[in-house]
Amino acid sequence: MPLYLGLDCSTQSLTAIVLDVDDADDAGGAGRADGAGGAGGAGGAAGRRAVVLERSLEFDRALPSYGTTHGVLTSADPRVVTAPPALWADALDHLLGAIAASGLDLSRLAAIAGSAQQHGSVYLDATAADVWRSLDPARPIGGQIADTFSRPVSPVWMDTSTTVECEEITQAMGGAARVAAITGSRAFERFTGPQIRRFWKTDPAGYARTDRIHLVSSFLASLLTGAHAPLDPGDASGMTLMDLTASRWSPDALAATAPDLARRLPAIVPAPTVVGTLAPYWRARHGLPAASVVAWSGDNPSSLVGLGLVRAGMLGLSLGTSDVVFGPLAEVRVDPAGTGHVFGAPIGGVMGLTVFRNGSLARERVRDACGLDWAGFSAALAASPPGNRGALMLPWFEPEITPHVPRGGARTRGLDETDRRDGRDGRDEPGVAARVRAVVEGQMASMATHAAWMGLDVRTIHATGGASANREILQVMADVFDADVLRFETTNAACLGAALRAFHAHARARGRAVDWPDVVQGVAEPVAASRVRPDPAGVRASLGMRREWQEFERAELRTRRG
Ligand code: ADP
Numbered sequence: 001m002p003l004y005l006g007l008d009c010s011t012q013s014l015t016a017i018v019l020d021v022d023d024a025d026d027a028g029g030a031g032r033a034d035g036a037g038g039a040g041g042a043g044g045a046a047g048r049r050a051v052v053l054e055r056s057l058e059f060d061r062a063l064p065s066y067g068t069t070h071g072v073l074t075s076a077d078p079r080v081v082t083a084p085p086a087l088w089a090d091a092l093d094h095l096l097g098a099i100a101a102s103g104l105d106l107s108r109l110a111a112i113a114g115s116a117q118q119h120g121s122v123y124l125d126a127t128a129a130d131v132w133r134s135l136d137p138a139r140p141i142g143g144q145i146a147d148t149f150s151r152p153v154s155p156v157w158m159d160t161s162t163t164v165e166c167e168e169i170t171q172a173m174g175g176a177a178r179v180a181a182i183t184g185s186r187a188f189e190r191f192t193g194p195q196i197r198r199f200w201k202t203d204p205a206g207y208a209r210t211d212r213i214h215l216v217s218s219f220l221a222s223l224l225t226g227a228h229a230p231l232d233p234g235d236a237s238g239m240t241l242m243d244l245t246a247s248r249w250s251p252d253a254l255a256a257t258a259p260d261l262a263r264r265l266p267a268i269v270p271a272p273t274v275v276g277t278l279a280p281y282w283r284a285r286h287g288l289p290a291a292s293v294v295a296w297s298g299d300n301p302s303s304l305v306g307l308g309l310v311r312a313g314m315l316g317l318s319l320g321t322s323d324v325v326f327g328p329l330a331e332v333r334v335d336p337a338g339t340g341h342v343f344g345a346p347i348g349g350v351m352g353l354t355v356f357r358n359g360s361l362a363r364e365r366v367r368d369a370c371g372l373d374w375a376g377f378s379a380a381l382a383a384s385p386p387g388n389r390g391a392l393m394l395p396w397f398e399p400e401i402t403p404h405v406p407r408g409g410a411r412t413r414g415l416d417e418t419d420r421r422d423g424r425d426g427r428d429e430p431g432v433a434a435r436v437r438a439v440v441e442g443q444m445a446s447m448a449t450h451a452a453w454m455g456l457d458v459r460t461i462h463a464t465g466g467a468s469a470n471r472e473i474l475q476v477m478a479d480v481f482d483a484d485v486l487r488f489e490t491t492n493a494a495c496l497g498a499a500l501r502a503f504h505a506h507a508r509a510r511g512r513a514v515d516w517p518d519v520v521q522g523v524a525e526p527v528a529a530s531r532v533r534p535d536p537a538g539v540r541a542s543l544g545m546r547r548e549w550q551e552f553e554r555a556e557l558r559t560r561r562g
Pocket of ligand 1: 319320321322360361363364374464465466467468469470
């Protein structure tokens with residue numbers, strides 16, 4: 001039975017998941033009882049998939065000589081955040097070594113794919129490919145490739161130093177709406193195009209020496225194959241450089257970014273493409289077989305697969321530090337408000353993604369202000385009625401990304417009345433339950449409102465992230481979105497997505513197309529029995545609440561912008 005390796009190079013760590021796929025009779029496999037109630041799809045059940053190994057390596061701890069803190073290097077200018085690219089190469093070496101020593105029979109390793117933090121870029125001179133081809137397997141990779149970088153550090157997604165370049169690119173391309181219409185997002189500081197432009201402006205000699213600019217994803221795929229690897233449309237769409245509809249570099253965007261850029265960029269290939277074979281260096285160094293290497297992608301597109309979001313009408317909702325709404329789109333469309341993103345999807349077509357900054361942080365603020373723990377927070381939600389008797393909150397404790405609110409300051413309406421009324425009713429904690437419900441309903445109303453541009457008929461939501469453990473929060477989600485909510489218990493959806501992509505592309509390369517619902521079946525599936533259904537009365541009350549909330553938000557934004 002073949003093994004598939006998925007790797008995920010995130011900001012702070014490199015993770016590996018090895019998937020064992022019982023591929024013997026894909027057509028007639030027994031499949032599994034769909035305990036989640038239909039999420040998996042019945043037809044064409046594939047064989048068993050099992051995660052047989054999961055390993056992670058934390059950059060700061062495993063490779064301290066690179067001097068990173070939480071995986072990055074900061075500088076005197078707090079807007080500049082970078083990482084040393086050789087660190088990722090050495091991390092790959094360490095982790096592949098650990099996997100090789102794990103006792104797994106790696107002669108069965110059929111294919112490798114990867115996921116990497118989006119937007120980060122690696123700048124190489126013309127010697128890189130020759131150096132990769134002649135690496136000495138007796139020595140670690142980092143030192144051997146140290147002289148191949150035309151820019152010693154890689155700007156990463158946390159870098160915000162390119163405000164001016166974003167403006168310049170936007171101007172040159174004819175405005176933010178046009179940038180979004182072509183590339184899927186307006187220009188953001190962390191996106192790669194503005195970063196490349198800044199490099200060209202601040203270090204023209206370094207730019208002139210640059211032969212190839214990779215994303216973290218295609219850089220690591222290149223190291224694995226020993227030759228420059230192409231990009232997939234998912235990661236390429238985080239650069240402000242790709243024509244989203246054509247999956248090709250946009251001549252307008254290239255011209256607006258830096259001179260002579262086209263020849264410095266990798267090719268763009270469909271996501272399920274085998275881009276090469278594991279290079280002799282890794283085979284000799286770690287005793288690995290000549291496995292296929294599949295095009296890597298970014299972490300968001302990879303998570304789409306790892307969370308089983310493989311059909312239109314499925315929405316992912318990650319309740320973490322930030323709350324993120326994302327899902328496959330039926331057609332290419334962009335967010336007219338300019339805060340959402342459209343990326344290429346590894347399952348074909350495109351995906352939408354919108355980030356809300358006031359996620360866990362806002363929930364914790366209210367929890368703490370009310371003197372509750374999470375159990376008390378849940379009890380407060382259960383004790384308060386959907387619609388919250390008209391009490392509302394705009395949960396912008398910190399500056400918000402969606403909608404764009406540059407200065408923090410949460411607003412409430414109707415909570416004081418609730419305080420008085422509940423006080424009169426003789427409750428112990430006047431208004432506490434209403435405050436808790438106001439923050440969660442406010443967040444859900446905001447997400448439903450500002451993800452509407454995706455044009456989805458949402459039937460099923462896959463909820464993940466720390467707060468998805470809270471069933472009462474998921475009930476509010478189900479009522480506000482009028483959709484079933486299923487919880488995903490996964491610590492690394494992007495890495496699992498990469499392993500599944502390795503399987504899918506490898507099968508496809510051998511002429512056997514496996515449908516995506518079959519690819520994810522039995523492994524990227526929600527916790528059985530976690531289904532939360534919308535409550536009809538809750539849905540009715542939430543509809544009214546959403547209208548009131550939207551009016552409240554419009555009025556507040558008018559005041560702030562006026
Ligand atoms: P990150 O985005 O940093 O990966 P996580 O997805 O790990 O964040 O989520 C961590 C957050 O989950 C914590 O900050 C906490 O606010 C939240 N959390 C944990 N348990 C609960 C709970 N029972 N109810 C609501 N929120 C919770």
